[in-house]
Structure formats: structure tokens, C-alpha cells
Amino acid sequence: MAIGVKKLTNPKMNFLEKLYLWPIFKGLWVTLRYFFARKITVQYPEERVPVRWGYRGLHRLNKDYRGNVKCVACFMCATACPSECIEIEAGAAPFGDYREKYPVKFQIDELECIFCGMCEEACPEAAIQLTPVYELSEHKRASFILQKEDLLSVHEYWILPRYSKVRPPRRTMERLEG
Amino acid sequence: METADVVSEAEMKPTERKLWVWQQRPAKSARRRIVDLIKRLIILGIGFGIFVGCIAVFPFVDSLLGELLWGLVAASVKAALLLLVVFTAVAYLTLAERRFAGMIQRRLGPNRVGWFGFLQPVADGIKFFFKEDLVQDNVHKPLFVLAPAIIFIPALAVFSVIPFGPPDAGTGMQHYQLASVNIGILLIFALSSLGVYGIALGGWASFSKWSLFGGLRAGAQMISYEIALGMSVIGVLIYSGSFDLTRIVEAQGGSYLGFLPAWNVLPQMAGFVVFLVAAFAETNRLPFDLPEAEQELVGGYHTEYSSMKFALFYLGEYANMVVASALVTLLFLGGWLVPGLDLGALPPLLGAPIGIFAFMLKMFILLFLFIWVRWTLPRFRYDQLMALGWKILLPTALGNVILTAIFVALL
Numbered sequence: 001m002a003i004g005v006k007k008l009t010n011p012k013m014n015f016l017e018k019l020y021l022w023p024i025f026k027g028l029w030v031t032l033r034y035f036f037a038r039k040i041t042v043q044y045p046e047e048r049v050p051v052r053w054g055y056r057g058l059h060r061l062n063k064d065y066r067g068n069v070k071c072v073a074c075f076m077c078a079t080a081c082p083s084e085c086i087e088i089e090a091g092a093a094p095f096g097d098y099r100e101k102y103p104v105k106f107q108i109d110e111l112e113c114i115f116c117g118m119c120e121e122a123c124p125e126a127a128i129q130l131t132p133v134y135e136l137s138e139h140k141r142a143s144f145i146l147q148k149e150d151l152l153s154v155h156e157y158w159i160l161p162r163y164s165k166v167r168p169p170r171r172t173m174e175r176l177e178g
Numbered sequence: 179m180e181t182a183d184v185v186s187e188a189e190m191k192p193t194e195r196k197l198w199v200w201q202q203r204p205a206k207s208a209r210r211r212i213v214d215l216i217k218r219l220i221i222l223g224i225g226f227g228i229f230v231g232c233i234a235v236f237p238f239v240d241s242l243l244g245e246l247l248w249g250l251v252a253a254s255v256k257a258a259l260l261l262l263v264v265f266t267a268v269a270y271l272t273l274a275e276r277r278f279a280g281m282i283q284r285r286l287g288p289n290r291v292g293w294f295g296f297l298q299p300v301a302d303g304i305k306f307f308f309k310e311d312l313v314q315d316n317v318h319k320p321l322f323v324l325a326p327a328i329i330f331i332p333a334l335a336v337f338s339v340i341p342f343g344p345p346d347a348g349t350g351m352q353h354y355q356l357a358s359v360n361i362g363i364l365l366i367f368a369l370s371s372l373g374v375y376g377i378a379l380g381g382w383a384s385f386s387k388w389s390l391f392g393g394l395r396a397g398a399q400m401i402s403y404e405i406a407l408g409m410s411v412i413g414v415l416i417y418s419g420s421f422d423l424t425r426i427v428e429a430q431g432g433s434y435l436g437f438l439p440a441w442n443v444l445p446q447m448a449g450f451v452v453f454l455v456a457a458f459a460e461t462n463r464l465p466f467d468l469p470e471a472e473q474e475l476v477g478g479y480h481t482e483y484s485s486m487k488f489a490l491f492y493l494g495e496y497a498n499m500v501v502a503s504a505l506v507t508l509l510f511l512g513g514w515l516v517p518g519l520d521l522g523a524l525p526p527l528l529g530a531p532i533g534i535f536a537f538m539l540k541m542f543i544l545l546f547l548f549i550w551v552r553w554t555l556p557r558f559r560y561d562q563l564m565a566l567g568w569k570i571l572l573p574t575a576l577g578n579v580i581l582t583a584i585f586v587a588l589l
Contacts, residue, residue, distance in 0.1 A: 031282045031554040041286040
């Protein structure tokens with residue numbers, strides 16, 4: 001099959017276009033409008049791009065209405081986890097309610113985690129959830145291995161002040177500021 | 179027990195479900211916007227005030243030092259003040275370029291260093307000084323070192339014959355000029371065409387093919403446009419009948435039909451357009467920035483330069499821009515003349531600063547035009563550049579000269 005040759009002709013310019021000046025004025029008008037338009041820069045440390053609902057960021061461990069950890073140490077999340085970053089040690093629950101077990105140790109290595117959200121889907125108690133916290137930076141690798149206490153305090157230290165439109169209760173604010 | 183710390187799912191859920199949308203910058207409140215604007219205007223006003231003040235003390239320097247047979251000292255003091263103004267203006271021009279570029283692209287530009295970014299040039303200067311000054315093995319070292327100076331010194335020297343303010347109403351002496359020569363415009367053209375040596379030699383001495391291409395292009399381009407530039411000025415010279423820049427400006431006083439200022443831009447419209455376009459080409463600004471053409475030539479003639487040598491090239495371009503806009507203002511836009519205001523009739527302590535400020539304001543508007551055009555237009559092709567220079571600008575300028583000559587001869 002012969003290769004088709006497409007012949008292109010440049011469009012004819014009329015007198016005004018040949019003068020260059022009129023198209024230049026048109027272009028200058030466009031840029032002048034942008035000059036006075038509203039700017040789209042997000043000035044990062046002061047302003048943030050809000051994340052989409054369902055964004056999978058840092059993990060948190062939820063508490064029940066008494067303030068105890070919701071987790072029943074069923075190992076579902078650790079089993080579902082494809083990168084095996086969750087490490088749980090179970091113990092007899094001291095709470096005196098329906099629960100038999102609770103996690104003595106609940107450790108997530110955030111560097112191994114791929115933030116797939118499988119643990120959240122596997123959890124029968126809605127104890128582990130992913131939050132929209134995306135600014136995960138530390139000075140040491142060891143700091144990325146989060147313990148139970150860190151995960152329980154995620155919403156206090158991260159979510160409420162920075163990502164939620166809900167104003168945190170005064171006690172949290174006092175704790176944060178003091 | 180207090181359990182309000184736990185955010186329920188209903189609270190976390192946003193009210194409206196959007197896909198990933200970059201949030202626009204939240205609008206500032208009207209009050210905040212006005213306050214910010216006022217702050218910026220105050221900072222700008224202080225800057226302009228310092229500039230005008232530095233120039234406005236020239237007559238006092240003359241009367242204090244000049245009469246004591248210390249003419250040289252007076253000239254040195256004036257030169258130092260002028261250098262201060264020019265260096266600061268050039269440094270802040272780089273900031274203006276970046277800010278305006280950002281705003282044209284719907285960004286904000288550098289606004290972190292100092293008040294609204296007003297200390298950015300200082301940070302840039304410090305950075306330039308501390309950069310490593312690289313000199314490759316194969317360069318022709320004397321010319322390599324000399325080239326930035328060759329481009330920067332003529333650009334500065336041109337300022338010696340630019341008058342910044344109105345002449346003395348009584349004696350007619352021009353104090354706001356370092357050297358009151360009556361062929362100032364010839365001197366300006368003689369000096370400004372030296373700049374091409376800096377670019378061509380810098381490109382050649384770098385021992386880099388891209389630099390050499392840049393230097394060659396610059397040579398061809400600047401020689402081509404020099405002719406159109408010179409021709410377009412001849413119309414003005416015929417029209418005002420003088421080589422003296424002060425006289426040229428003073429000839430533009432008065433008005434047409436009572437309301438249009440009698441600036442040369444109206445009778446010399448063709449000359450104005452040709453001069454402006456040629457000035458863009460002479461300063462290597464964007465529609466004609468083929469000598470540096472970073473997409474094709476890496477960086478053109480300053481590819482191999484770093485540290486303060488590069489800074490000199492960079493600042494030389496901006497100094498050339500200031501010279502070009504000063505020339506356009508003087509030749510076509512009435513210099514320090516304010517429409518509807520007779521500066522000579524005002525008391526000299528008021529009239530002169532107003533004139534200097536008007537001059538600087540017109541220059542600032544032209545410099546904004548330079549930046550605005552740079553961030554609007556794409557680069558010309560090389561044949562388009564040559565065709566524009568030789569086939570359009572030169573005949574237009576020549577026709578303008580002939581028409582002006584006939585017009586002046588008939589009147």
C-alpha cells in the first residue's frame with residue numbers, strides 16, 4: 001500500500017495578520033486578563049489542598065464510647081495486609097465487657113504500608129481506619145513504626161486541628177497547645 | 179466520660195462529594211486585599227521616592243561642589259548616586275519580571291523573602307556571589323573574563339548622557355545629566371552597539387558550539403536591527419531639529435487640539451513602532467531572544483558562564499532594557515513632561531521631582547510592556563526575524579524619514 005501523502009497549505013493571512021501587530025494586541029489582551037485574574041497558587045504551609053473523601057492516608061485506631069480501644073485483636077487486618085506491616089500481640093481484655101481479647105501491642109510500619117485500605121475493609125469492629133493525613137515525614141526510620149498509643153492519638157494530634165472543619169473540643173485544644 | 183475527641187464518620191464526611199479538585203485560592207477579604215494593596219503601594223512609593231530623591235539632589239551637588247572648582251568631585255558624586263539608582267532598579271527589575279511572569283501565568287511569583295517578596299533581589303545577589311565561578315579548561319580566558327564586562331559597562335555608560343529631569347527654568351542648564359553633551363543621542367548609539375561585542379566574544383571564547391551559535395546569531399541580529407533603530411530616530415531628529423536629548427524633550431511641550439499632548443509618538447507613530455520593535459531586538463528580549471534561545475541553544479552565549487559572570491550578562495540585559503525604555507520615553511513619550519502641567523512655572527523644588535517622577539513612571543510602564551510582551555509572544559523563527567528586520571522595519575523607517583523630511587520642509 002502506497003503511503004498517502006498529505007499536502008498541507010498554510011492558511012492565508014489577511015492584511016491585519018500580516019502586519020503582526022493586531023495578533024500581538026490580541027495576545028497581549030489575553031495575558032492582561034490572566035494578569036488580573038484570580039491566582040490558583042496554593043500557598044502550602046498556610047493553605048492546603050483538601051483531600052478527597054475516601055483518601056487513604058495515615059492509619060488510626062478508634063476508641064469506643066468509654067475511651068477504650070475498639071480492636072478485639074482478631075488478626076483480620078494483619079491477615080489481609082498484603083505488605084505484612086501490621087504486628088499484633090493479643091492479651092486478655094481487662095475491660096469487663098463482651099470482649100475477650102484486646103491488643104497488648106499493635107504496631108504498624110508506615111514505611112512498609114502501601115496504603116491499600118485492606119485492613120480497613122477487613123476489620124469487623126471498624127477499629128482501624130485510614131485518615132486523610134498525608135504529610136508523613138520524620139527524621140528517623142524508626143519513627144515510622146507506630147505503636148498502639150500513636151495510632152490511638154492520631155485524630156487528636158493530626159486530624160482534628162488540620163484536616164477537619166469540626167472545631168476540636170476545648171480539652172483537646174488545651175492538650176495540643178499546652 | 180468525655181468522648182468528643184472521636185470524630186464520627188458523619189462529621190468527617192464533607193457536605194458535598196467532589197472528585198479531586200484543586201482548591202482555588204480562597205478569596206481574600208476585601209479589607210485584607212485593600213490593606214495589602216496599600217502596604218505594597220507604600221513600599222513601592224518609598225522605592226520611587228528614594229530614586230527620585232537621588233536624582234533630585236543633582237543641582238545641589240552641582241551648586242555645592244561645582245563652584246569650588248571641584249567639578250570632578252561633583253560628577254563623581256552624581257555618578258555614584260546614579261549608579262545606586264541604576265543598580266537597584268536593575269535588581270528589582272528581575273523581581274518584577276518574575277512577579278509579573280507569575281501573575282500572567284496565574285501564579286503568585288516569589289513572595290516569601292521580605293515584605294511581599296521585596297527582599298528577593300538581595301537573596302538572589304547573595305546567592306550569585308556564593309556560587310562557584312567555573313572556568314572550563316578550553317576557554318580563551320582573557321576574552322572569557324572580559325566579555326561580561328564588555329556587555330555591562332557600555333550599558334551603564336549610556337546613563338551618563340540620559341537627562342532625567344527638566345532643565346533649570348532660569349538658566350536653561352541641565353543638571354539632571356552627568357555629561358551635558360549636545361550630541362547625546364549619537365553617543366548612546368555608539369555605546370549601545372558595543373554590547374554586541376560582549377555577546378559575540380563571550381560566545382566565541384566559551385569554546386562551546388551552542389555559545390558560538392548564540393554569539394553569531396546575536397551579531398547578525400543586532401547589526402540588522404541597529405539600522406532600523408537608527409533610521410527610526412532620524413525622523414524624530416528632523417522633527418525636533420536637535421541632537422540634544424533635553425531639546426528633543428522640550429520640543430514636545432504643548433498640545434494638539436488643546437487636549438492631546440504634543441509628544442512625538444503621534445506625529446512619529448511609524449517611527450515609534452519601528453523603534454520599539456528594534457529595541458526589543460537590540461535588548462534580546464523574548465520575541466527576538468534567538469541569541470539565548472534556551473530550547474535550541476541550551477543557554478546561548480552565556481551557557482558556560484556561572485556566578486557573577488553570569489549575573490553580569492543577566493543584569494546587562496536588564497540595564498539595556500532600562501536604557502531602551504529611557505530612550506523611548508525621551509524620544510517619543512515626552513520625557514519628564516506632564517500633560518497639562520507647566521513644570522517651569524512651578525517652584526523648582528516641586529517641579530523637578532514631579533518631572534523626574536513622571537519620567538520614571540513612563541519608564542516603568544515601558545518596562546512593564548517589555549515584561550508583558552516577553553510572557554505573551556513565542557520566539558520568531560530566524561528567517562522571520564531577518565525578514566522582519568530588513569523587509570519591513572527598514573523600509574518603514576526609511577519611508578518615515580522621507581515623509582517627515584517633506585513635511586518639515588513644507589512647513
